[in-house]
Amino acid sequence: MSGADRLATIALCWRVERRDGVAIGLTAHDRDLTIDGLTHRAAPGMTPSAVVRAAGLEADTMDVSGPLTSAAIGAADLLAGRWDGARVRVFAVDWSDGTTVAELGEGRIGAVELAEGGFTAELAGATAALERPVAETTTPECRAELGDQRCRVMLAARRRFARVVAAEGATLTLDRAEPAGNAYGDGLLRWFGGSLGGLEAAIARSDGATVTLRTPPAVAVAAGTLVELIEGCDKSFATCAQRFGNAANFRGEPHLPGVDLLTRYPGS
Known part of the structure; x- marks a missing residue:
């Protein structure tokens, strides 16, 4: 040919x-x-x-x-x-x-x-992928993800299912309340039904029986939709120690002096 x-x-x-x-x-x-x-x-x-x-x-x-x-x-x-x-x-x-x-x-x-x-x-x-950083830098916040191999917090008891009662923009009202104040803040929501089934959404904050997503759902959410809620962490040392009792695995440097130390005047 x-x-x-x-x-x-x-x-x-x-x-x-x-x-x-x-x-x-x-x-x-x-x-x-x-x-x-x-x-x-x-x-x-x-x-x-x-x-x-x-x-x-x-x-x-x-x-x-x-x-x-x-x-x-x-x-x-x-x-x-x-x-x-x-x-x-x-x-x-x-x-x-x-x-x-x-x-x-x-x-x-x-x-x-x-x-x-x-x-x-x-x-x-x-x-x-070569544009991604390959070495970690020091940070006051934890660089691990909640529940991963470095964090080691068990998430089995920190996952809960609920159903959507109402949805308005990025705010969802659920049929059950959170176990603690802002427990789902910085956490994850997984859709188990409706047109969003199989997708995930980041949670900005939670308050009682309501959760606010970081971005509104792309399609309308029907009442009764089943979701899974996974607790989140704000990556601060105080939250790690007090809420999760996991200070030994904290992957940050909360007490390391920052560059602001160089700008201080003597005696200030």
Whole structure:
């Protein structure tokens, strides 16, 4: 087969794997293709931008845009955050035999912009991880996450289920009160029903039977929706010692003098 004939049988494909385990395949070809056991549905409007790659350590970037016409990717799911952080692999195949011709890029979905009848998703390549800090800096707050291997607080008794009685903006009223003042502040809420089922939301604060999320839900929350509430921590030494009795595992430096010590006048 000549080079011109081979180019005539090339089609772009996308394999998208969400963090909850759902995987879909899309192709710019005019009919569905089965590749590695996954059916890639025809989505002719899906187009990738030019892949920006560098010889150094700069992060590789690429945008993928397409119409919101596929049953697999809808505006509601994008707004709800179901596709945030999804792993995307973009590659070219020979649709005549299903063989992979070239790997065009791989990354995770970052920012998503919705436009008239379509969307654009930014993909960050593997080298984007090199931009993250690799060494810890001293902080007065704890750098561990509540319940992780460094914190060691057992969360089994600090998780509770409740049902939503009413929802107004970012504030939810539940059918049971918190065990202590602001127990769920800086904690996590997991949706177990409704259109948000399977997603998580950060809690800003709680007061009695109400919790306030950091951002309002992307879709309306129906009364009776089941949620799981996980206690939070403000990462202060006082909270660690008094509320959790876990001062021995505090991962911060609350008593280390800060740079303000250099600005003090003698005798002040």
